[in-house]
Amino acid sequence: MPGLRDWPRPQMDGVIPLPIEEPDGITRRGFPVTQGVPFPRGILRDVNRVRLLDEDGRESDLQARPLAHWPDGSIKWLLVDFQVDVAAKRTRTCRLEYGPAVQRREPKAKLAVRQEPDRIEVNTGPLRFVVQRQTFGVINEAWLNGQKILDGGDSFVHVRVEPHKRLANGRAVSDQWRFQLDPKDEGLAKGWHKPSFDDSQWLPIRVDNFWEVQGHDGYDGIAWYRTRVQCTKEMSEQANLVLHFGAVDEHAWVYLNGELVGGNWEVPAERAWKTPFDVRVQGKLKVGENVLAVRVHDEKNAGGIWRGVEWSELTEFPATAGRYAASGDKDATLTMET
Numbered sequence: 001m002p003g004l005r006d007w008p009r010p011q012m013d014g015v016i017p018l019p020i021e022e023p024d025g026i027t028r029r030g031f032p033v034t035q036g037v038p039f040p041r042g043i044l045r046d047v048n049r050v051r052l053l054d055e056d057g058r059e060s061d062l063q064a065r066p067l068a069h070w071p072d073g074s075i076k077w078l079l080v081d082f083q084v085d086v087a088a089k090r091t092r093t094c095r096l097e098y099g100p101a102v103q104r105r106e107p108k109a110k111l112a113v114r115q116e117p118d119r120i121e122v123n124t125g126p127l128r129f130v131v132q133r134q135t136f137g138v139i140n141e142a143w144l145n146g147q148k149i150l151d152g153g154d155s156f157v158h159v160r161v162e163p164h165k166r167l168a169n170g171r172a173v174s175d176q177w178r179f180q181l182d183p184k185d186e187g188l189a190k191g192w193h194k195p196s197f198d199d200s201q202w203l204p205i206r207v208d209n210f211w212e213v214q215g216h217d218g219y220d221g222i223a224w225y226r227t228r229v230q231c232t233k234e235m236s237e238q239a240n241l242v243l244h245f246g247a248v249d250e251h252a253w254v255y256l257n258g259e260l261v262g263g264n265w266e267v268p269a270e271r272a273w274k275t276p277f278d279v280r281v282q283g284k285l286k287v288g289e290n291v292l293a294v295r296v297h298d299e300k301n302a303g304g305i306w307r308g309v310e311w312s313e314l315t316e317f318p319a320t321a322g323r324y325a326a327s328g329d330k331d332a333t334l335t336m337e338t
Contacts, residue, residue, distance in 0.1 A: 013098055017093050017095055018052075022091070033083065041072060044078065045074050047064050047075065049103070050097065051097050052095070053096075059104075119133055119140075127144055173229055174292070178226045179225055180202045180224050183219075199226045210303060212302050221298065222295065223296050229290050231288065235285060241280075242280050242281060244312035245276060245308075245309055247274050248294070250296075251264060251297045253294070255294070256292055
């Protein structure tokens with residue numbers, strides 16, 4: 001997949017080159033690129049004061065958000081997301097322009113909603129779908145890139161909605177995580193996943209940001225997270241209780257009390273790093289203290305658990321519609337199966 005090579009550190013306001021390579025011999029169209037960009041102290045204070053230019057100087061759509069700040073409030077790490085076309089085995093160089101006078105344009109493609117007496121039509125650009133007002137159904141018709149992928153009918157499907165809502169107490173799984181690099185991949189052999197292992201010498205870490213911005217800059221490879229969680233009798237008996245991982249960069253193996261209970265290792269790396277996933281824990285939790293260990297493998301760029309880990313509940317109900325599947329980064333995953 002395309003990757004970003006190292007670029008010069010920015011000076012004052014100016015331009016940062018972003019060389020993007022295609023190493024696999026596959027022409028990429030609209031390929032998503034995500035990368036953290038470091039800024040010196042005091043240079044960038046407003047995330048809107050950056051924009052992306054292509055090789056011809058034309059502005060391209062860009063999403064950007066700060067990952068970390070300097071003590072003076074300026075941005076230390078900026079996460080940028082954009083799409084690019086790259087020919088097989090070629091390199092394209094985009095440019096990230098920044099400075100007080102820079103103003104990023106509004107995205108070309110915006111969500112459009114058209115309401116009619118009998119239906120509601122939603123158009124995201126690539127995806128367009130219709131919901132009928134008079135009949136019960138989640139989505140009646142849908143088109144992806146102009147091709148019809150869902151046609152309304154009387155077929156009965158099973159719909160599973162995973163709202164990823166927090167429990168009533170609103171707390172994350174834990175706010176006390178410990179962390180250890182494993183460059184030789186010997187953690188399993190040493191029992192780092194087992195409850196009996198002593199992790200008291202490991203370093204503390206947060207799970208709301210990449211490990212690079214928490215003192216482990218430049219490390220790619222395997223690392224481990226561990227924490228201890230308390231479980232009530234009610235939680236241990238809850239059928240729909242899951243561990244919800246907001247995102248792990250890139251692949252994760254989740255161990256609960258020494259047992260492998262789930263992960264995201266089957267998801268391609270180009271999607272896994274930003275895709276939420278759930279781990280069902282019914283019958284795995286015990287009343288009292290439980291040990292949660294996560295082995296993470298990051299091949300390049302940023303790595304680690306960076307969107308938190310929460311207790312969540314799943315709900316299920318039937319509905320009428322055709323076959324459809326979609327997933328969201330933040331609030332929900334909707335899966336419909338015939």
